[in-house]
Amino acid sequence: MIAECIGCGCTDMCACVSEDGPCYWLRVDYSRGEGVCSCCSERVAEWDAEIGRKSIDDQFIELMDALDGYDSPEAISQRLAELQGPIRELAAACRQTVLFNRAQVEFQSTKTDIELRPMEGGSLFAVWYLLMDRIARSPTKFHMRSSVRILLPLVADFLPEDPNA
Known part of the structure; x- marks a missing residue:
């Protein structure tokens, strides 16, 4: 399964690209098909709260x-x-x-x-x-x-x- 970022919608096959290069997963759950990419770090707290565990x-x-x-x-x-x-x-x-x-x-x-x-x-x-x-x-x-x-x-x-x- 391919995961999609809950912030921007990028995926394993189509990463965000910033001045620092392509994004990477800060959080990912392939069973749900979702994650938070490095360009959407402001969504990490929301992700962690939703799944109830620490990073x-x-x-x-x-x-x-x-x-x-x-x-x-x-x-x-x-x-x-x-x-x-x-x-x-x-x-x-x-x-x-x-x-x-x-x-x-x-x-x-x-x-x-x-x-x-x-x-x-x-x-x-x-x-x-x-x-x-x-x-x-x-x-x-x-x-x-x-x-x-x-x-x-x-x-x-x-x-x-x-x-x-």
Whole structure:
């Protein structure tokens, strides 16, 4: 199904074009065939209120706040395990994005690499560190947001089933 922006009516096949280039989805639900494009950011609050959930960006900010003050690999891994409910929920939202679906080759390659190589601090810390590194090295806000959407599901994949593990 092709989604249409609730603001301007653009679609996957016919994007808006501004001085910054073509638009991209800020929110999209292909099952409903609707979304909010980057040229209609003023409609995001309306979208979020209608579906009753926070944006990926807002959820990630809350996650970062919940990790504030945890410095060592062990402490970070333990805290991530304690926060697995919100992390899994956020990862599920990330997995629904077009960006995540288009990055499957990178996602699978990175997952395999982490599974095959023992890393200092363990796999969960390694993937969290990778996400933080990608965000820190991002040249633009778009790249930062993309890093979260592509790599946070990988963090969820490496969470232990038992938060006390």
